Amino acid sequence: MTSESDHPSAPADDAGATATAAAVAGGAALLAHDPLWPRTGSWPVPEGDTDLTLVGVGTHRTSLSRSRADTTPAAIRAALRRYSAFATVPGRGAVDLEHELQLADAGDLAAPDHGVDPDAEGVDGEQRAIAALAALARRTRLLLALGGDNAATVPVALGALGDGIVGAGLITFDAHHDLREGISNGSPVRRLIEAGLDPRRVVQIGIADFANSLEYSRRARDLGITVITRDELLDRPIADAVAEALEIAGGAGPTARIHVDVDVDVCDRSVAPGCPASVPGGLSAAELRRAVRTVAADARVTSLDLTEIDATADTPDGRTVRLAAQLVLESAAGLAARP
Numbered sequence: 001m002t003s004e005s006d007h008p009s010a011p012a013d014d015a016g017a018t019a020t021a022a023a024v025a026g027g028a029a030l031l032a033h034d035p036l037w038p039r040t041g042s043w044p045v046p047e048g049d050t051d052l053t054l055v056g057v058g059t060h061r062t063s064l065s066r067s068r069a070d071t072t073p074a075a076i077r078a079a080l081r082r083y084s085a086f087a088t089v090p091g092r093g094a095v096d097l098e099h100e101l102q103l104a105d106a107g108d109l110a111a112p113d114h115g116v117d118p119d120a121e122g123v124d125g126e127q128r129a130i131a132a133l134a135a136l137a138r139r140t141r142l143l144l145a146l147g148g149d150n151a152a153t154v155p156v157a158l159g160a161l162g163d164g165i166v167g168a169g170l171i172t173f174d175a176h177h178d179l180r181e182g183i184s185n186g187s188p189v190r191r192l193i194e195a196g197l198d199p200r201r202v203v204q205i206g207i208a209d210f211a212n213s214l215e216y217s218r219r220a221r222d223l224g225i226t227v228i229t230r231d232e233l234l235d236r237p238i239a240d241a242v243a244e245a246l247e248i249a250g251g252a253g254p255t256a257r258i259h260v261d262v263d264v265d266v267c268d269r270s271v272a273p274g275c276p277a278s279v280p281g282g283l284s285a286a287e288l289r290r291a292v293r294t295v296a297a298d299a300r301v302t303s304l305d306l307t308e309i310d311a312t313a314d315t316p317d318g319r320t321v322r323l324a325a326q327l328v329l330e331s332a333a334g335l336a337a338r339p
Protein backbone atom coordinates (compact mmCIF):
# COMPACT_ATOMS: atom_id res chain seq x y z
CA MET A 1 0.00 0.00 0.00
CA THR A 2 1.31 3.41 -0.97
CA SER A 3 0.21 6.71 0.43
CA GLU A 4 -0.68 8.02 -3.04
CA SER A 5 -2.92 5.09 -3.99
CA ASP A 6 -6.63 5.53 -4.62
CA HIS A 7 -7.18 1.94 -3.66
CA PRO A 8 -5.61 0.02 -0.79
CA SER A 9 -4.35 -2.71 -3.08
CA ALA A 10 -2.89 -0.39 -5.70
CA PRO A 11 0.89 -0.69 -5.98
CA ALA A 12 2.92 2.01 -7.71
CA ASP A 13 3.62 0.62 -11.17
CA ASP A 14 2.59 1.40 -14.72
CA ALA A 15 2.05 0.40 -18.30
CA GLY A 16 1.24 2.53 -21.29
CA ALA A 17 2.73 5.99 -20.89
CA THR A 18 6.34 6.93 -21.39
CA ALA A 19 8.55 5.79 -18.53
CA THR A 20 8.80 9.24 -16.98
CA ALA A 21 5.19 10.22 -17.39
CA ALA A 22 4.01 6.85 -16.22
CA ALA A 23 6.21 6.96 -13.14
CA VAL A 24 4.77 10.33 -12.22
CA ALA A 25 1.23 9.31 -13.04
CA GLY A 26 1.61 6.18 -10.89
CA GLY A 27 -0.28 3.92 -13.30
CA ALA A 28 -2.26 0.88 -12.37
CA ALA A 29 -1.14 -2.11 -14.40
CA LEU A 30 -0.75 -4.22 -11.26
CA LEU A 31 -3.96 -3.25 -9.50
CA ALA A 32 -5.40 -6.26 -7.73
CA HIS A 33 -8.03 -7.93 -9.89
CA ASP A 34 -11.54 -8.12 -8.45
CA PRO A 35 -14.03 -9.52 -10.96
CA LEU A 36 -16.79 -7.63 -9.17
CA TRP A 37 -14.95 -4.32 -9.58
CA PRO A 38 -13.83 -3.94 -13.18
CA ARG A 39 -11.45 -1.10 -13.94
CA THR A 40 -12.20 1.29 -16.76
CA GLY A 41 -10.32 2.82 -19.66
CA SER A 42 -9.59 -0.12 -21.96
CA TRP A 43 -11.97 1.07 -24.62
CA PRO A 44 -12.03 -0.27 -28.18
CA VAL A 45 -11.15 1.72 -31.28
CA PRO A 46 -14.30 3.33 -32.66
CA GLU A 47 -16.23 1.27 -35.19
CA GLY A 48 -19.38 2.96 -36.38
CA ASP A 49 -21.18 5.46 -34.18
CA THR A 50 -20.17 5.99 -30.56
CA ASP A 51 -21.39 8.01 -27.62
CA LEU A 52 -17.92 9.19 -26.62
CA THR A 53 -14.64 8.91 -28.49
CA LEU A 54 -11.34 9.69 -26.81
CA VAL A 55 -8.44 10.90 -28.92
CA GLY A 56 -4.98 12.08 -27.93
CA VAL A 57 -3.88 15.44 -29.38
CA GLY A 58 -0.41 15.85 -27.93
CA THR A 59 0.48 19.39 -28.98
CA HIS A 60 3.43 20.83 -27.07
CA ARG A 61 5.91 22.37 -29.48
CA THR A 62 4.58 25.95 -29.34
CA SER A 63 4.08 26.02 -25.57
CA LEU A 64 5.25 29.22 -23.86
CA SER A 65 6.58 27.15 -20.96
CA ARG A 66 8.62 24.11 -21.94
CA SER A 67 6.14 21.23 -21.88
CA ARG A 68 6.03 17.50 -22.59
CA ALA A 69 2.25 17.53 -22.74
CA ASP A 70 2.61 15.09 -25.63
CA THR A 71 3.18 12.39 -23.00
CA THR A 72 -0.09 13.16 -21.23
CA PRO A 73 -2.70 11.23 -23.27
CA ALA A 74 -0.92 7.93 -22.51
CA ALA A 75 -0.57 8.88 -18.85
CA ILE A 76 -4.29 9.68 -18.59
CA ARG A 77 -5.15 6.31 -20.13
CA ALA A 78 -2.93 4.59 -17.56
CA ALA A 79 -4.56 6.56 -14.75
CA LEU A 80 -8.05 5.65 -15.98
CA ARG A 81 -7.27 2.04 -15.15
CA ARG A 82 -7.17 2.99 -11.48
CA TYR A 83 -10.86 3.77 -11.54
CA SER A 84 -14.16 2.05 -12.23
CA ALA A 85 -16.94 3.23 -14.54
CA PHE A 86 -19.44 3.23 -11.68
CA ALA A 87 -21.33 6.48 -11.21
CA THR A 88 -24.48 7.78 -9.60
CA VAL A 89 -26.26 9.73 -12.31
CA PRO A 90 -29.14 12.06 -11.41
CA GLY A 91 -32.40 10.65 -12.70
CA ARG A 92 -30.77 7.31 -13.52
CA GLY A 93 -29.36 6.13 -10.21
CA ALA A 94 -26.33 3.85 -9.97
CA VAL A 95 -24.96 2.86 -13.36
CA ASP A 96 -21.88 1.37 -14.99
CA LEU A 97 -20.99 3.87 -17.69
CA GLU A 98 -19.44 1.15 -19.84
CA HIS A 99 -22.84 -0.57 -19.95
CA GLU A 100 -24.75 2.65 -20.60
CA LEU A 101 -22.57 4.13 -23.32
CA GLN A 102 -20.50 3.21 -26.35
CA LEU A 103 -17.09 4.41 -25.19
CA ALA A 104 -14.21 4.30 -27.68
CA ASP A 105 -10.55 5.29 -27.90
CA ALA A 106 -9.14 6.34 -31.26
CA GLY A 107 -5.54 6.53 -29.99
CA ASP A 108 -3.21 9.47 -30.52
CA LEU A 109 -2.84 11.74 -33.55
CA ALA A 110 0.73 11.93 -34.82
CA ALA A 111 2.53 15.30 -34.50
CA PRO A 112 -0.57 17.54 -34.32
CA ASP A 113 1.33 20.82 -33.81
CA HIS A 114 1.06 23.83 -36.09
CA GLY A 115 3.98 24.05 -38.49
CA VAL A 116 5.16 20.47 -38.02
CA ASP A 117 6.01 18.27 -41.01
CA PRO A 118 4.35 20.29 -43.78
CA ASP A 119 3.99 18.19 -46.92
CA ALA A 120 4.64 19.34 -50.48
CA GLU A 121 1.28 21.16 -50.51
CA GLY A 122 2.08 22.86 -47.20
CA VAL A 123 -0.42 20.77 -45.21
CA ASP A 124 1.06 20.63 -41.71
CA GLY A 125 0.45 18.64 -38.55
CA GLU A 126 -2.32 20.89 -37.29
CA GLN A 127 -4.23 20.75 -40.57
CA ARG A 128 -3.90 16.97 -40.72
CA ALA A 129 -5.19 16.85 -37.15
CA ILE A 130 -8.22 18.98 -38.06
CA ALA A 131 -9.14 16.55 -40.85
CA ALA A 132 -8.71 13.48 -38.62
CA LEU A 133 -10.71 15.06 -35.79
CA ALA A 134 -13.51 16.06 -38.16
CA ALA A 135 -13.83 12.42 -39.26
CA LEU A 136 -14.02 11.24 -35.64
CA ALA A 137 -16.49 13.98 -34.66
CA ARG A 138 -18.95 12.90 -37.36
CA ARG A 139 -19.31 9.49 -35.69
CA THR A 140 -19.67 10.41 -32.02
CA ARG A 141 -21.95 12.39 -29.74
CA LEU A 142 -19.00 13.72 -27.72
CA LEU A 143 -15.46 14.00 -29.04
CA LEU A 144 -13.14 14.11 -26.02
CA ALA A 145 -9.61 15.23 -26.85
CA LEU A 146 -6.75 14.60 -24.45
CA GLY A 147 -4.11 17.31 -24.86
CA GLY A 148 -1.53 18.29 -25.30
CA ASP A 149 -1.08 21.89 -24.38
CA ASN A 150 -3.79 24.47 -24.97
CA ALA A 151 -2.76 24.85 -28.61
CA ALA A 152 -4.74 21.60 -29.11
CA THR A 153 -7.97 23.56 -28.70
CA VAL A 154 -7.60 25.00 -32.20
CA PRO A 155 -7.56 21.75 -34.20
CA VAL A 156 -10.09 20.12 -31.88
CA ALA A 157 -12.65 22.93 -32.14
CA LEU A 158 -12.08 23.44 -35.86
CA GLY A 159 -12.29 19.71 -36.55
CA ALA A 160 -15.38 19.18 -34.42
CA LEU A 161 -17.28 22.28 -35.50
CA GLY A 162 -16.15 22.62 -39.12
CA ASP A 163 -18.03 25.37 -40.96
CA GLY A 164 -20.47 25.37 -38.02
CA ILE A 165 -17.93 27.38 -36.06
CA VAL A 166 -19.72 30.53 -37.28
CA GLY A 167 -22.86 29.74 -35.24
CA ALA A 168 -21.09 27.89 -32.43
CA GLY A 169 -20.20 28.73 -28.85
CA LEU A 170 -17.07 28.22 -26.78
CA ILE A 171 -16.78 27.79 -23.02
CA THR A 172 -13.31 27.84 -21.51
CA PHE A 173 -12.36 26.77 -18.01
CA ASP A 174 -8.98 28.46 -17.84
CA ALA A 175 -6.99 30.82 -15.66
CA HIS A 176 -5.91 32.65 -18.84
CA HIS A 177 -7.60 34.59 -21.65
CA ASP A 178 -5.57 32.85 -24.39
CA LEU A 179 -5.93 35.89 -26.62
CA ARG A 180 -2.20 36.38 -27.13
CA GLU A 181 -0.61 37.29 -30.45
CA GLY A 182 1.11 34.55 -32.45
CA ILE A 183 0.66 30.80 -32.30
CA SER A 184 1.13 29.14 -28.92
CA ASN A 185 -0.77 27.61 -26.03
CA GLY A 186 -1.63 31.20 -25.10
CA SER A 187 -3.55 32.07 -28.28
CA PRO A 188 -6.24 29.47 -29.11
CA VAL A 189 -9.22 31.71 -28.31
CA ARG A 190 -7.89 34.51 -30.50
CA ARG A 191 -7.21 32.07 -33.33
CA LEU A 192 -10.70 30.55 -33.16
CA ILE A 193 -12.29 34.01 -33.26
CA GLU A 194 -10.18 34.80 -36.32
CA ALA A 195 -11.47 31.54 -37.81
CA GLY A 196 -15.09 32.70 -37.50
CA LEU A 197 -16.18 32.05 -33.92
CA ASP A 198 -18.49 34.80 -32.64
CA PRO A 199 -16.77 36.28 -29.54
CA ARG A 200 -20.21 37.09 -28.07
CA ARG A 201 -20.69 33.30 -27.81
CA VAL A 202 -17.44 32.86 -25.87
CA VAL A 203 -17.52 32.51 -22.07
CA GLN A 204 -14.31 32.29 -20.05
CA ILE A 205 -14.66 30.83 -16.57
CA GLY A 206 -11.90 31.08 -13.94
CA ILE A 207 -9.81 33.96 -15.31
CA ALA A 208 -7.22 34.65 -12.62
CA ASP A 209 -5.79 37.91 -11.33
CA PHE A 210 -1.99 38.25 -11.62
CA ALA A 211 -1.97 35.63 -14.40
CA ASN A 212 -3.13 37.85 -17.28
CA SER A 213 -2.53 41.41 -18.47
CA LEU A 214 -4.63 44.56 -18.65
CA GLU A 215 -4.17 44.57 -22.44
CA TYR A 216 -5.62 41.09 -22.92
CA SER A 217 -8.36 41.76 -20.39
CA ARG A 218 -9.39 44.81 -22.45
CA ARG A 219 -9.19 42.75 -25.61
CA ALA A 220 -11.66 40.26 -24.12
CA ARG A 221 -14.00 43.06 -23.08
CA ASP A 222 -13.78 44.85 -26.43
CA LEU A 223 -14.52 41.62 -28.30
CA GLY A 224 -17.65 41.06 -26.21
CA ILE A 225 -16.40 37.90 -24.50
CA THR A 226 -18.17 37.06 -21.21
CA VAL A 227 -15.60 36.71 -18.44
CA ILE A 228 -16.42 35.03 -15.12
CA THR A 229 -13.38 35.57 -12.95
CA ARG A 230 -11.92 33.23 -10.38
CA ASP A 231 -12.55 35.93 -7.80
CA GLU A 232 -16.27 36.06 -8.68
CA LEU A 233 -16.48 32.31 -8.18
CA LEU A 234 -15.47 32.69 -4.55
CA ASP A 235 -18.98 34.06 -3.97
CA ARG A 236 -20.89 32.18 -6.64
CA PRO A 237 -21.57 28.46 -7.06
CA ILE A 238 -19.84 26.95 -10.08
CA ALA A 239 -23.16 25.41 -11.23
CA ASP A 240 -24.63 28.89 -11.51
CA ALA A 241 -21.71 30.11 -13.62
CA VAL A 242 -21.92 27.06 -15.88
CA ALA A 243 -25.65 27.58 -16.41
CA GLU A 244 -25.00 31.16 -17.52
CA ALA A 245 -22.17 30.03 -19.78
CA LEU A 246 -24.33 27.41 -21.51
CA GLU A 247 -27.06 29.97 -22.11
CA ILE A 248 -24.63 32.46 -23.68
CA ALA A 249 -22.56 29.95 -25.66
CA GLY A 250 -25.65 28.18 -26.97
CA GLY A 251 -27.57 31.39 -27.58
CA ALA A 252 -27.42 31.26 -31.37
CA GLY A 253 -30.32 28.78 -31.37
CA PRO A 254 -31.39 25.29 -30.39
CA THR A 255 -29.06 23.65 -32.92
CA ALA A 256 -26.01 25.69 -31.91
CA ARG A 257 -23.06 23.53 -30.96
CA ILE A 258 -20.65 24.28 -28.15
CA HIS A 259 -16.99 23.37 -27.77
CA VAL A 260 -15.64 23.22 -24.21
CA ASP A 261 -11.96 23.85 -23.52
CA VAL A 262 -10.90 22.58 -20.11
CA ASP A 263 -7.45 23.97 -19.38
CA VAL A 264 -6.71 22.23 -16.10
CA ASP A 265 -4.60 25.21 -14.98
CA VAL A 266 -7.91 26.77 -13.93
CA CYS A 267 -7.47 24.58 -10.84
CA ASP A 268 -5.55 25.41 -7.71
CA ARG A 269 -1.86 24.62 -8.02
CA SER A 270 -2.13 22.17 -5.13
CA VAL A 271 -4.34 19.90 -7.25
CA ALA A 272 -2.81 20.77 -10.64
CA PRO A 273 0.98 20.87 -10.16
CA GLY A 274 1.41 19.27 -13.60
CA CYS A 275 0.15 22.43 -15.32
CA PRO A 276 3.02 24.86 -15.92
CA ALA A 277 0.82 27.92 -15.38
CA SER A 278 -1.56 26.86 -12.60
CA VAL A 279 -1.64 29.33 -9.69
CA PRO A 280 -2.42 29.12 -5.99
CA GLY A 281 -6.07 29.97 -5.39
CA GLY A 282 -7.60 28.31 -8.44
CA LEU A 283 -10.74 26.17 -8.61
CA SER A 284 -10.95 23.04 -6.51
CA ALA A 285 -10.87 19.64 -8.19
CA ALA A 286 -14.46 19.12 -7.03
CA GLU A 287 -15.62 22.36 -8.66
CA LEU A 288 -14.04 21.47 -11.99
CA ARG A 289 -15.42 17.92 -11.85
CA ARG A 290 -18.92 19.26 -11.23
CA ALA A 291 -18.51 21.80 -14.03
CA VAL A 292 -17.37 19.21 -16.55
CA ARG A 293 -20.20 16.82 -15.70
CA THR A 294 -22.68 19.66 -16.08
CA VAL A 295 -21.49 20.81 -19.50
CA ALA A 296 -21.27 17.22 -20.76
CA ALA A 297 -24.92 16.71 -19.81
CA ASP A 298 -25.93 19.42 -22.31
CA ALA A 299 -26.62 17.99 -25.78
CA ARG A 300 -25.29 21.13 -27.46
CA VAL A 301 -21.81 20.26 -26.20
CA THR A 302 -20.35 18.07 -28.94
CA SER A 303 -16.62 18.35 -28.22
CA LEU A 304 -14.41 18.93 -25.21
CA ASP A 305 -10.66 19.11 -24.68
CA LEU A 306 -8.55 18.59 -21.56
CA THR A 307 -5.30 20.51 -21.88
CA GLU A 308 -2.12 21.93 -20.36
CA ILE A 309 -1.00 18.98 -18.23
CA ASP A 310 2.64 17.99 -18.60
CA ALA A 311 2.64 14.45 -17.23
CA THR A 312 6.43 14.48 -16.85
CA ALA A 313 6.18 17.42 -14.43
CA ASP A 314 3.28 16.05 -12.40
CA THR A 315 5.11 15.61 -9.14
CA PRO A 316 4.84 14.43 -6.47
CA ASP A 317 2.24 11.77 -7.23
CA GLY A 318 0.60 12.26 -10.62
CA ARG A 319 -2.42 13.99 -9.11
CA THR A 320 -3.05 16.27 -12.11
CA VAL A 321 -3.18 13.30 -14.46
CA ARG A 322 -5.50 11.52 -12.04
CA LEU A 323 -7.76 14.56 -12.03
CA ALA A 324 -7.78 14.48 -15.83
CA ALA A 325 -8.80 10.80 -15.74
CA GLN A 326 -11.63 11.75 -13.40
CA LEU A 327 -12.65 14.49 -15.82
CA VAL A 328 -12.88 11.92 -18.62
CA LEU A 329 -15.22 9.90 -16.44
CA GLU A 330 -17.19 13.01 -15.43
CA SER A 331 -17.69 13.71 -19.14
CA ALA A 332 -19.08 10.21 -19.62
CA ALA A 333 -21.30 10.58 -16.54
CA GLY A 334 -22.66 13.85 -17.91
CA LEU A 335 -23.35 12.21 -21.24
CA ALA A 336 -25.24 9.42 -19.49
CA ALA A 337 -27.42 12.04 -17.79
CA ARG A 338 -28.57 13.62 -21.05
CA PRO A 339 -32.35 13.40 -21.48
Ligand SMILES: N=CN[C@@H](CCC(=O)O)C(=O)O
Pocket residue numbers: 063064065150174176177178180185186187211263276277308
Ligand atom coordinates in the same frame (compact mmCIF):
# COMPACT_ATOMS: atom_id res chain seq x y z
N1 LIG B 1 -3.60 28.37 -21.65
C1 LIG B 1 -2.58 28.77 -21.11
N2 LIG B 1 -2.09 30.01 -21.30
C2 LIG B 1 -0.95 30.48 -20.60
C3 LIG B 1 0.27 29.64 -20.91
C4 LIG B 1 1.44 30.00 -20.08
C5 LIG B 1 2.61 29.06 -20.11
O1 LIG B 1 2.73 28.11 -20.90
O2 LIG B 1 3.46 29.29 -19.25
C6 LIG B 1 -0.75 31.94 -20.90
O3 LIG B 1 -1.20 32.42 -21.93
O4 LIG B 1 -0.12 32.62 -20.09
